[in-house]
Amino acid sequence: MKKIRYQRFLLVILLLVFTLNFNSCTDDLEKTPVNIITADKQFNNIDGYKQGLVSIYSNLAYSTFLRFYWSMQEYSTDMAVSTWNDGGDGVYHELAWSADSPAITNVYNAAINMITLCNNYVKEASAGSVNSRGFSNTEAAQIEQFQAEARFLRAYCFWILMDCYGNPPFPTEQTLGTTPPSQIQRADLFVFLEEELKTIEPLLADARTNERGRPDKAAAWALLSRMYLNAKTYTGKEYYTEAISYSSKIIDQGYALESKYEWLMLGDNNLNTNEFIFTINYDNTNQTWFSTNFLALGPAGIPGSINGMSSSWNAFRFTQQIPALFPTVDPSVDKRALFYTNGQNLEVNSITTSTDGYSAYKYRNKDRDGNPIEQNNNFGNLSDIDFPVFRLAEIYLTYAEAVLRGGAGGSRAMAVNYVNQIRGRAYANDPSSTAGNIISSNLTLDFILDERARELYWEAHRRTDLIRHNKLTTGDYLWAWKGNVEGGRAVDDKYNLFPIPTADLLANPNLDQIEGF
Structure with a gap:
């Protein structure tokens, strides 16, 4: 399709x-x-x-x-x-x-x-x-x-x-x-x-009814929820109650986390209709290098046998601070830890040395069965991976953070439940699992910032998140x-x-x- x-x-x-x-x-x-x-x-x-x-x-x-x-x-x-x-x-x-x-x-x-x-x-x-x-x-x-x-x-x-x-x-x-x-x-x-966004909301298709890659009401709610979470940065005023309200609107539409984290950024991730709210869509029949190619081919060291395309461009890696957020750099515990360590050093002693810093194989141009996506182009090396601008896991984390920051209309218990669904998938390929569960006292703003890093890495969120937590420019981090x-x-x-x-x-x-x- x-x-x-x-x-x-x-x-x-x-x-x-x-x-x-x-x-x-x-x-x-x-x-x-x-x-x-x-x-x-x-x-x-x-x-x-x-x-x-x-x-x-x-x-x-x-x-x-x-x-x-x-x-x-x-x-x-x-x-x-x-x-x-x-x-x-x-x-x-x-x-x-x-x-x-x-x-x-x-x-x-x-x-x-x-x-x-x-x-x-x-x-x-x-x-x-x-x-x-x-x-x-x-x-x-x-x-x-x-x-x-x-x-x-x-x-x-x-x-x-x-x-x-x-x-x-x-x-x-x-x-x-x-x-x-x-x-x-x-x-x-x-x-x-x-x-x-409120004006166009009734003019958009109902949530989960539009053609994939076209926005619906839920996409407008998702942008509003993101704006409200960051509103203090933009306006000096808090809109955390509104962030909870619009996150809840999306959650009430029947979205659900996909069962496996590794499915999120594959070449057949158009199947992720349970979790994805709005995507930028790609298909390798469109012959251009300006696609999610850079996300599959850019991470340093990744061989073509893993990314489903060709050998790595050796373009980018993590600083050592990101792997430190995970219990181990092997996905045996937290399955989001898709780090590539072979031939890579943990610490970045030199920014321009491609082997300094671990990379990751989060984006792979393969299907869920592990087969490379068939290439239908003259280049023979183009990506089919859709990029999720908004997905449900972000909405769960927005809800939880807005509750912690004092927004009304939500509950700490529900915030913990949403976070534990994310962690259940991460630890057991099952959002209903208790394997990665936290308790209420574990849910802090610092924990949410770290959990967003673990869940949303390389999805274009980090700068905005660090600013909201006052950690981009300061000495706090x-x-x-x-x-x-x-x-x-x-x-x-x-x-x-x-x-x-x-x-x-x-x-x-x-x-x-x-x-x-």
Whole structure:
């Protein structure tokens, strides 16, 4: 089913000229389109709207977005160091970036480009535009859902800008083709996103009913729950009660943990419909290196016999602080400890030495039976692994942390129950097992931070988690080469954010730099 469905994504190739029309930067807005696919031609039938939406999903999946966002979230922490300065590890891991660092522009530009695509679609799918094109009521309702999905993707990208850059530019469908966008303050963007997600919620498909890789109501609730958990960072105000409420909404929809942790990041993880809430989907029939390839091939030392593809790029490894969070580096106890140690040293004495630091084979392009996924491309070495943006285990951990932080509407007993389901799977391939159980007194904020590291490693959460726990820049927690010192050191708190790139400051007079940069 997955491969048949993804043949549709080949339509994107035919849409590239159309996409380029509104993928420009602010200094390119006055250029006249040179292609013949105008908006009226593109959107004069329901298939045109479907194809336009496909182009947005394809841009999310097959642009540089995921790889660079992952680099920003993981290399800036204890989760990863890179042999090849992949994605800017040199400034990320040292916590030493500036507005002129090329690495920080990667995610910024990718998010802005996605927002621009979504803005154009939101405009063309507005009630006025749809009515003027003579669509039936049934077709108009379908287009309204498509528009809600584009608005969700836009909200997700704005959340990334809010989380990473603080006060980003704020382009909307109203500002397309006009003056450079104004800047929005972080707390104001939080309010906008909260209102936007609540507005589109009734327009999205019911939870667990949409086509895989397309957001539904549960995806909107998941983004809200993540925002609420981190709201004190963004606004200075606590929203832990809301985090519990929206986590509970998702849990009540019948999601369940998959029985085996090792199934989560396999080439047939499209089967994980019990746990996955929203995913960025990949299929090796789409011939691009910008996929989850880097997550299967990047970990140092992993042979092709394990990752299901080819030998390792020797790109990244953990600092020694991550294996120390597990009872053993062998998955005989905690089955999440998928560490690769053969030929690897535990301690990172040199960031650029590929054998310094253990890696992991969490991402493998194999099926549940251990067979490599059949390659249907000219490269013969591309990934089928979907990337879960939201999955149930994160929601359980959000609920538990929000309870610990004083949110109302939940209970400590239920928080312990959710954590023990995660640990039951980890220790016995059975969420109902008591093998890894903790008791109520074990459930602390430090425990939750460590459990998130054990459960969600290399899923692009760590930087945000450390900031929420006040441990990214401070001396409360040190790791190898934090602040460019082998034993780690505290750094300036300004590195809790990334600056707006100098190029955009020069191009847009409406933007001010954040303090310290």
